[in-house]
Amino acid sequence: MQRRRFLGLAAAATTLGLTAGLSGCGSLGGDGGDxxxxxxxxxxxxxxxxxxxxxxxxxxxxxxxxxxxxxxxxxxxxxxxxxxxxxxxxxxxxxxxxxxxxxxxxxxxxxxxxxxxxxxxxxxxxxxxxxxxxxxxxxxxxxxxxxxxxxRLLFYNKELFEKAGVDAPPTTWDELAAAAEKLDKKGVTYPFALPLGPEEAQAETMLWLLSGGGGYTDTVGRYDLDSQANIRTFGWLRDNLVAKGLTGPVAPGKLDRKSAFAAFASGKVGMLNGHPSLMRQAEKNGVTFGKVAVPGFDGREHASMGxxxxxxxxxxxxxxxxxxxxxxxxxxxxxxxxxxxxxxxxxxxxxxxxxxxxxxxxxxxxxxxxxxxxSQLPPVGKTSWAQVSSSVKKEIGKAVEPGARPGDILGRLARQATAAESAE
CATH class of the missing domain: 3.40.190.10 (Periplasmic binding protein-like II)
Known part of the structure; x- marks a missing residue:
């Protein structure tokens, strides 16, 4: 079984400066040797x-x-x-x-x-x-x-589901695509929001790799980005969601997680993968939503990303x-x-x-x-992960563009990952 590996949240407040006064950090104080x-x-x-x-x-x-x-x-x-x-x-x-x-x-x-x-x-x-x-x-x-x-769980907008005639949240990829098509016919802006932009594409990627029976690494912890399971996953996304216009007006490679979450919280998204902080954001705007396990390609519940x-x-x-x-x-x-x-x-x-x-x-x-x-985490215990993650953020959106060859994109990322790992 693949070793379980996990990865944050973004925040936006600056408090006390970091460098000021830290040159003496950790030294013994003058008050009683504290x-x-x-x-x-x-x-x-x-x-x-x-x-x-x-x-x-x-x-x-x-x-x-x-x-x-x-x-x-x-x-x-x-x-x-x-x-x-x-x-x-x-x-x-x-x-x-x-x-x-x-x-x-x-x-x-x-x-x-x-x-x-x-x-x-x-x-x-x-x-x-x-x-x-x-x-x-x-x-x-x-x-x-x-x-x-x-x-991460799959979030869905209950009101939009009801209007589109979607009776239950999806448990398989085919059901997800069918629900997205119904949402699209009702004019939902983002039937399924797929944020593969540079903000956090490595996380969305891992969610899909896991639900497709693959992952970033193989059973012994080596990078395996261009496995057949991973290529199949991105081929499915390209053909069944992106090519059919079911991922919204912004190309997945340019859509960031923050923007996708904001769109969900404003009632413009039918479905997306999200983490707990999205709940408050949606509730604040009065969006009624449900959340279920991320659907697997075969209907089984695969490991989620943590x-x-x-x-x-x-x-x-x-x-x-x-x-x-x-x-x-x-x-x-x-x-x-x-x-x-x-x-x-x-x-x-x-x-x-x-x-x-x-x-x-x-x-x-x-x-x-x-x-x-x-849950499984990204391979954060590898010193090469920062470099690999950065490459995924820059490149993975190209794998789902209409006419793209996912195997070529994943193959290039796999070679870069192997080289980075060899340099550890």
Whole structure:
């Protein structure tokens, strides 16, 4: 069976500057020998507010009350900047003690991170969901600690379905295409929104590869982009959705996820693949929707794609024990559930997931929770993944253009991926 691998959310608020005052980060303070840890964290507030900063402020206050010898300085940065800024700090020899960002593999490969078993207590480390542990490994050792997760489901507009005479959400590709045709006849702008534009094409691609019985990698974890299953998948998309004009007025290769989500939230999309944050966006505009497992090509429910954001401890300042003490606190169920609940994300631990599953207030997330334990993540444990992902974003939209040869596009991507992997 293919190794389970997982990948964020975008946010848009800038808070405290990252570089100012960080040159002394992680040094021993002058007040009684207390250790000061620096944490750089991503901003998840989609409204431009400061809820992420408030979360960390509250958590740090509670932690320091129990651990007066350890102080935490938090900087919150927007997703658009945080990975780059942390990379710049590390390159300058000013690594933070802890970073909560989108990727870990490059730092693990460079020997700059503590492993999970060097940081966490055994109960905490053993409590992560299995696919997230797999995805956090570099060369069979876990360095990436999953901070928050989500999965993908097929969202559909109930009102548009009713008007088009679609009685039930699709469970197969053929049913999806038939529903899209009915929606198209009723003048729906995007019968099926297929965002293969450069924003997050690698995620939409993986959803379709998995539902078609393929994936980015083979059973032993090697890149396998031009497998017969993958070529079949993109040939089907080209012939049954794109060529028939069922994906809307914007070519899939130019349609970004953000635009597709906005169109769904404004009632212009019949169906699309989405993650939990889309629910609030649609509800805010009064769109009535349903969500089901992503249809498989043969009617079976195939593994869905999951995503995870990561938190990690850097070795540079030598505060292994203090970092571990803080991260054990971060992964307390109460803290995990508070953050996940704030942003309609999924908890990363077994016990917190069970608690959310049983909570009536989280009923809207149960379908996502159900798919998480068996989800597969992108191969984020490969240092080559960033390069491969970038190539997919640039090229994959061409594979579904009318008259395109998906095998040629996927073959070129496969050769690039193999070369990148060989260079690891």
């Amino acid at each position: 250790v000061t840890l620096t944490l750089v964290a991503a901003d998840y507030d989609l409204t431009g507010g400061d809820t992420t900063k408030k979360y960390w402020d509250g958590l740090v206050a509670a932690f320091q009350a129990k651990n007066p010898g350890i102080r935490i300085q938090v900087r919150v940065e927007p997703w658009t900047d945080i990975d780059r800024k942390v990379a710049e700090l590390v390159k300058a020899g000013e690594a933070p003690d802890i970073a909560q960002i989108g990727a870990y593999a490059d730092y693990a490969a460079a020997g700059q991170l503590y492993s999970a078993d060097e940081l966490l207590s055994i109960p905490v480390q053993a409590n992560f969901l299995a696919p997230l542990v797999d995805a956090g490994e570099y060369k069979r050792t876990q360095y990436g600690l999953p901070f928050v997760a989500s999965t 995503v995870a954001d990561w938190i990690m401890g850097f070795k540079q300042n030598g505060h292994r024990k203090e970092i571990g003490t803080f991260l054990d606190f971060v992964f307390d169920d109460e803290n995990v559930l508070k953050f996940a609940g704030e942003y309609d994300m999924l908890p990363v631990t077994v016990t917190a997931s069970a608690a959310m599953q049983a909570d009536p207030k989280a009923a809207h997330l149960r379908e996502f929770l159900r798919t998480l334990p068996d």
